[in-house]
Every structure is written in structure tokens, then in C-alpha cells.
Amino acid sequence: MENIIVINNLYKSYGEVKAVQNLSFRVKKGELFAFLGLNGAGKSTTISIMCGQLKKDKGSVEINGMNIDEHPAQIKRELGVVFQNSVLDKPLSVEQNLKTRAALYGIEGEAFDARLKELCDTFDLWDILKRPIGKLSGGQKRRVDVARALIHKPSILILDEPTTGLDPQTRKAVWGIIEKLRKTQNMTVFLTTHYMEEAADADYVVILDAGQIAAEGTPLELKNEFTGDYITLYGAEESEVQKLGKPYEKTADGYRVEVENTQEATSFILQYPELFEDYEIVKGKMDDVFLAATGKSLGGENA
């Protein structure tokens, strides 16, 4: 797959504060790319540079084959951004908001009408089209936010913590829409999130810490590198679990044993088949990867 975003040796400082230091990464076309980091890690700075809102100190940013220094306006047409909080005008209706934003990309008249119809069909906006944004529920607002981000048919959708503060049902609905877009339109999605389970579904993950890359890879690669596997044994006696000689914890229905990797789990199964009548083996979580890679939990505390 070809790279749609190529960032090389990016630097940005605010006075003495080094927001981004020597940052380099690639995003492939059609990929779900997760950009993780605590507040102040440099995520927003990187996105602002990509969107042309902030000038970099050094380095290069290429989007869809265009250098941001040479083609800032064209690059802006390639990007659609869903901000953490809805930035649409609350007193205006959904249609008025979309019409204004479309005009800022030069989409007017019949072209707008056609695009509006597509978006209303995709995001089920017909019933709320005439309603003011301020009167919509959180989930409805989010649907309109995504529709606004896609009004000009960008090739990359940037989601800046899009599900923060949303209830689980709405989060699920938002992800349903994003998945649909990826499948039907091969859209590249650049995601920043605090929800590690969302990052676990990404094709590639970059973990940022203090403006630098702390770890990167596919979720599987990261889990293999930074965490072990976990065996959950159901219906086993504690004395039998102790035989494994590995750290464990009691759960509601059994015991959760931490092992080095899948090979070690396999060897235990072969060695103690009587213990493994009812069990499951899972990889470590992305939270564990984040903690291992940065030494910080997503709550912001040092480990």
C-alpha cells in the first residue's frame, strides 16, 4: 500500500518547550492509524502542523504526495477533521452549518445539494436537517461533525479524540460509521484517542511521549513486544495454579496467570493438561503496552 502521510524529522518548539522532537512516521492509504499519547505529548501539535494551522520548525510533511510548504491549500482539501468538541454553530440548523462549511471549500448550488443528499443518506441526517445544532443529542451532533468533516470528500479523516465524553452506545454508533467509511470508501483514518480498546483495532499505532515516538507497530507487534500473554483458568484450584510458578491474580470465576508469550502458554498446556479443562489465552491490553512503552498510565500518573 502506498503512503498517504509521510512525516520526516519533524520539530516544533514553543519557546523552551519542545512539543515535537525528530518525529518521523508513515501512514498508509486506507489504514486506520492510531496516534496515542497523554495530553502534551505532541499529538495536537502534529495535527495542527498537518492541517496547516501551525508552522513547523524543521522537518518535512507530505500528504498525498504534496509537500505542506508548497501546497498548503491543496493539502487542506485532502483533510477532514473531527475535533474533540463539536465546533459547529449551535444556533444554526444542521443544513445551514453544512452549507456554510461546504462554501468554504467552494462547494455551492447543485454540487452542495448532491453532496448533502449523500451525507444525509450515509449519516441518517434527514430528520434533523432543519434542527439547530444546539438542540441535538450528543450522538446526533457527532454524526453531523463527521458529516461536516467529509463535506469536501477528503482522502484522510482526522479524528481528534472523537468519542471522548460520549456514552458507550454513541461511541459504538460513531465507530460503526467510521468502519463503514473505511470499507466503502477506502478512507484513511488518523485517530487520536484515550480509549485503548479503540487503538487495539487500528492497523498501525504510534505512541508518543514528550514529543518523541516511544513505540510503534501494529497492535499485535506492540503487544508481543511490550506485554506478555494472559491465561485465564476456570474451575482450577489455587494450589494447582501455583504449580505453574508464574504471577497470577484471582478473578471472579478463576485465576488470571501472566506468561511470557504464547509459546510458554502452549508448553504449560502440554505439561499440565488437567489444569486446562476450561481456559482462555489472551494477549496483553493496549493499556499495558502504553504503560510499558511510556512508563505512564493514561490517567497521567507515572507507573
Next chain:
Amino acid sequence: MKENSMYEMKACGALIKRNVHMFFKDKGTFFTSLITPIILLVLYATFLYNVYEDSFASAFPPGTPIDEELLSGLVGGLLLASLLAVSGVTVPFCANLFMVQDKVTGARNDFSITPMKPHSIAISYYFATVINGLIVCFVALGAGLIYLACIGWYLSLADVGLLFLDVVLLVLFGTALSSVICYPLQSQGAMSAVGTIVSAGYGFICGAYMPLSQFSVGLRNILGFLPGTYATSLIKTHALQGVCEEFTAQGYPVDAVKEIKDVADCNLYFFENAVPTWVSYTVLIGSIVLLIGVFVLMNVLSARTKTKNEK
């Protein structure tokens, strides 16, 4: 190149339309912008009307019979002029606060990720504020003219034309001044503070609540440095010119008419020197140009600040 300019113009137009829409849809901001004119109307309805009627009547020698319609036309003209003088500044100020509100809500970020150039966004705020100010002031002027027609009409067509010109210039001035003041504001608190101070204070310093002639000499001299003073004086001059001429035509003492003009600030003095009308226009237009220049400079410097670390 031509296509780009066309795009910028259309995008600018769309943003102007949005900003105008927002002002009239946001009832809170809209009514806040009308607080000062409403206060003025209440003051006139409760006591200022009578105070001015008595004050103007006392300018004539005791026992002089005064035409009631002329007197009503005079006080009504002063009310209209005062109303326009405050609205021309406070309405643009409140309308321009959307520039700050958009920073607070993040809408400004949403505009800056579009291909629109930053200066086009700044221009759209300026023109939207001008349009909002003009709509409100022209409605006020229209209503005021109807009111004058009911109580005593003495304006010539030229006076009406000049009143429209004065309102346009005052709105341009109010917009330029508010653009400069609102541009650096970043928070809701700062926005509220500026809105409150302007709404509460401008009626006094422009001489709408009380003519400057009633202030102490020192304060009058200080207020002479404010360009808004000249705009107020121009509006008062053109709103009262017809009725003052009618007083003279009907044989009322010239000195008394001059005193009325002095009391109503139609005759403006800067350190005891009479200020001719053309000087008032020069000061007003000059300050508009200067303030727009400062606003442009602020935008340029802001863009440079963002890029100063670029190597």
C-alpha cells in the same frame, strides 16, 4: 489565479452570511447589543425628554412663546441622534464579539483548516460586523425618522442623506475600533468584560446620555481626543440642522439658537476652538483608516508570530 480570487470571494461571502446569521440568531448577543440604546430610550421616556425640553426652552428670553412642534422636533432630533451615536458603536462591538466567541467554541479552528486564507477570515468578520451594525442602525434611523415625522419634521433631504452617511461612517469606525480591541481577546470572560464596559460606558463618553457641553472643561477636552465624539457631533448637527434653521426662520433670537446648538453638541469645541464640520469628517475618516491599518497590522504580526520559529 483568477479562480483562486473567485473562490476566496465566495468563501468570504459565505462566512459573512454565516456571521450575520449568527448575530441575529443568537438572541443573547443581539439583545446585549441593544442594551445601551434601550437604556437611552428609557431615560428619555422617564425624564430626559422633559429635562431637554425645559433646558432648550430656557435658552430663549423669558416669556418668549415657543412653538411646541418646533420644540418637540428639537428634542426628538436629539433623541434620534443620541440613539444612533450609541448604536453605531455598541452594536458593532457586540457583533464583533463573535470573533472572540468563535475562538472559544473552536469554530475559528474549523475555518482555519479550510483552504481559506487567514486574511479572508479576518475580512469576513469585519464586513459581517459592518452589515450587522448598519442593519440595526438603519432600522433605528428609519424608526426615528418616522417618529420625527409624527412629532415635528424639519429635516431636508440633504440632512437625511447626511445622517445616513454619518451612520455609515460611525459604524465603520465602531467596527474598526471593536476589531482592534476584540482581536487579542481569547476567553469568554474577557469577551463579557469588554461587552459590559462598552455597553455601560460608551453612552456617557460619546455624550448620548448627557451632552458633552454639560461636562467639565477638562473632561470635555479629554473626550475631544476620542474620534467617536466627532461622529456624535456630526449626527447631532445633521439631525438638528433643519429644526434650528426653522427656529431662525421664524424669528427666534439667533443667540438663543446658537446656545441650543452649543448645549446639544452640534457646535463642537476642541480646547475652546470651534471644530468645523469638515474637520470632524477628517478626524472620523482618518481614525477609521488608522484603526483598519492597525487591525491589518495585528493580523500580519500574528501570522508572523506563528512562523517566527520557522527555520
